[in-house]
Amino acid sequence: MYREATVGVVIPAYNEEGFVGDVIREMPDYVDRIYVIDDQSTDGTWDEILDAARADHEERTGSPPPIADAHDRQRDDGEPSDQPRADGGPEALMNRAVVHDSIGRVLPIQHRENMGAGGAIKTGYLAALEEGVTATATVDADGQMDLSQLPRLLDPIVEGAADYAKGNRLLDREYRSAMPRFRFVGNSMLTFLTKVASGYWKTMDPQNGYTVISNDALEAVDVENLYEYYGYCNDLLVKLNVNEMRVADVGMPAVYGDEESSIEYSTYIPNVSMMLLRDFLWRLRTKHLVTDFHPLALFYLFGAGVAGVGIVAALWTLVNAIVRSGSVLVSTTASFLVFALGVTLLLFAMVFDMAESEHLERQYRQ
Structure with a gap:
C-alpha cells in the first residue's frame, strides 16, 4: 500500500x-x-x-x-x-x-x-x-x-x-x-x-x-x-x-x-x-448543451460556421476572378471580414472554455 x-x-x-x-x-x-x-x-x-x-x-x-x-x-x-x-x-x-x-x-x-x-x-x-x-x-x-x-x-x-x-x-x-x-x-x-x-x-x-x-x-x-x-x-x-x-x-x-x-x-x-x-x-x-447550458458551445459552433463561410467565399471569389478576369478587391475584403468575425467568435469560445475548466486543473513542477 x-x-x-x-x-x-x-x-x-x-x-x-x-x-x-x-x-x-x-x-x-x-x-x-x-x-x-x-x-x-x-x-x-x-x-x-x-x-x-x-x-x-x-x-x-x-x-x-x-x-x-x-x-x-x-x-x-x-x-x-x-x-x-x-x-x-x-x-x-x-x-x-x-x-x-x-x-x-x-x-x-x-x-x-x-x-x-x-x-x-x-x-x-x-x-x-x-x-x-x-x-x-x-x-x-x-x-x-x-x-x-x-x-x-x-x-x-x-x-x-x-x-x-x-x-x-x-x-x-x-x-x-x-x-x-x-x-x-x-x-x-x-x-x-x-x-x-x-x-x-x-x-x-x-x-x-x-x-x-x-x-x-x-x-x-x-x-x-x-x-x-x-x-x-x-x-x-x-x-x-x-x-x-x-x-x-x-x-x-x-x-x-x-x-x-x-x-x-x-x-x-x-x-x-x-x-x-x-x-x-x-x-x-x-x-454544455444537454447536461447544462453554456454559451461557449454556441460561440464554438457559430464561430466555426462563420469562419468556414468566409473561407468558402474567398475561394469562390478567387475562382470567379480567374475565370472572368475581374476585380476581387471588394469581394476579398468582405470574405476576410466574415472570416475574421468567425475567428473572433472562436477566440471568445476558447476564453470561456478556459475559465469553465480552470478549477479542474493543477500543475506540479519538480
Missing part, C-alpha cells in the same frame, strides 16, 4: 521482450497489484512476463510461488491444470482476454486478439475496477518511465487533490530538451488539439502514458467505451472533463532507450485527429 491506499499498475506489453521483465522486477514494493497485459505478442514477451512474475514473488517472499497460486483450476483427475483461468472476472474483461491466475502480486492477462495500446490499458482498467484498487497507474513495458517518479503521481490522488494525474515532459525546459525534436513538434500539435477537444487548457503532453487514476474516476468514465487506439489518453481526458474530474499535470523528465515505437504515423495522425473532433463535439453537446 502507499499512504494507506491500495495501488495497482497496468503494464500493456506488445513485443517487449528484453524490457517488460525488468519493469516488473523493478516495481516498487508498495505496489499491491501488477496487471500485465500481453497484447498478442509474437516474440518471447509472455514467457518473460511469467518468469519475471515468479522472480518478483520469490524476491519478495523468499520462496517460489506455490503451484496452487499459479494454477487453481483442477482437471478431472484432481491434478493441477496448466490451463488459464477463464471463468472469473467481469464479463467485459473475460470477453476480451484470458485472465491467468495470480503469481504473487502479478496478474498475467493475455488478449484474445491484438487490441493496441489503448485496448491493453482498457483491459487493465477493467481488472482494477473489478478488484476495487484505490489508485491505478499505467506504466509502459519498454522501460521509458522512471518508477522512482511514481509517488509524485500518486500523491495528488491519495491526498484527494486530483482524480487523475499524468506525467508532463513539456512543463520544464530541462525536460523538453531530452525529447527528440520530431517528437516535440508532433507532441506540441497534439497538445493544442487535445486542449480544444478536452477543455483542459493548462494540461500539456497528453500523449504521456505515465498516469494514475482514482477508482472514482474510473467508475465515472465508462471504461468499456474508451477509445482503444493510441489516442486512448486523449479520449480519456475528454471523458474526465465531462465528468468534472480534476487533473494534475506533473512535470517529469523523459527517458529514451533502445526501444522502438510501434506507432504507424500514417494512420495514427488521421485516426487520432478524427477521434478528437468527435470527442470535441460530444463534449460540447453533452456538457
Whole structure:
C-alpha cells in the first residue's frame, strides 16, 4: 500500500521482450497489484512476463510461488491444470482476454486478439475496477518511465487533490530538451488539439502514458467505451472533463532507450485527429448543451460556421476572378471580414472554455 491506499499498475506489453521483465522486477514494493497485459505478442514477451512474475514473488517472499497460486483450476483427475483461468472476472474483461491466475502480486492477462495500446490499458482498467484498487497507474513495458517518479503521481490522488494525474515532459525546459525534436513538434500539435477537444487548457503532453487514476474516476468514465487506439489518453481526458474530474499535470523528465515505437504515423495522425473532433463535439453537446447550458458551445459552433463561410467565399471569389478576369478587391475584403468575425467568435469560445475548466486543473513542477 502507499499512504494507506491500495495501488495497482497496468503494464500493456506488445513485443517487449528484453524490457517488460525488468519493469516488473523493478516495481516498487508498495505496489499491491501488477496487471500485465500481453497484447498478442509474437516474440518471447509472455514467457518473460511469467518468469519475471515468479522472480518478483520469490524476491519478495523468499520462496517460489506455490503451484496452487499459479494454477487453481483442477482437471478431472484432481491434478493441477496448466490451463488459464477463464471463468472469473467481469464479463467485459473475460470477453476480451484470458485472465491467468495470480503469481504473487502479478496478474498475467493475455488478449484474445491484438487490441493496441489503448485496448491493453482498457483491459487493465477493467481488472482494477473489478478488484476495487484505490489508485491505478499505467506504466509502459519498454522501460521509458522512471518508477522512482511514481509517488509524485500518486500523491495528488491519495491526498484527494486530483482524480487523475499524468506525467508532463513539456512543463520544464530541462525536460523538453531530452525529447527528440520530431517528437516535440508532433507532441506540441497534439497538445493544442487535445486542449480544444478536452477543455483542459493548462494540461500539456497528453500523449504521456505515465498516469494514475482514482477508482472514482474510473467508475465515472465508462471504461468499456474508451477509445482503444493510441489516442486512448486523449479520449480519456475528454471523458474526465465531462465528468468534472480534476487533473494534475506533473512535470517529469523523459527517458529514451533502445526501444522502438510501434506507432504507424500514417494512420495514427488521421485516426487520432478524427477521434478528437468527435470527442470535441460530444463534449460540447453533452456538457454544455444537454447536461447544462453554456454559451461557449454556441460561440464554438457559430464561430466555426462563420469562419468556414468566409473561407468558402474567398475561394469562390478567387475562382470567379480567374475565370472572368475581374476585380476581387471588394469581394476579398468582405470574405476576410466574415472570416475574421468567425475567428473572433472562436477566440471568445476558447476564453470561456478556459475559465469553465480552470478549477479542474493543477500543475506540479519538480
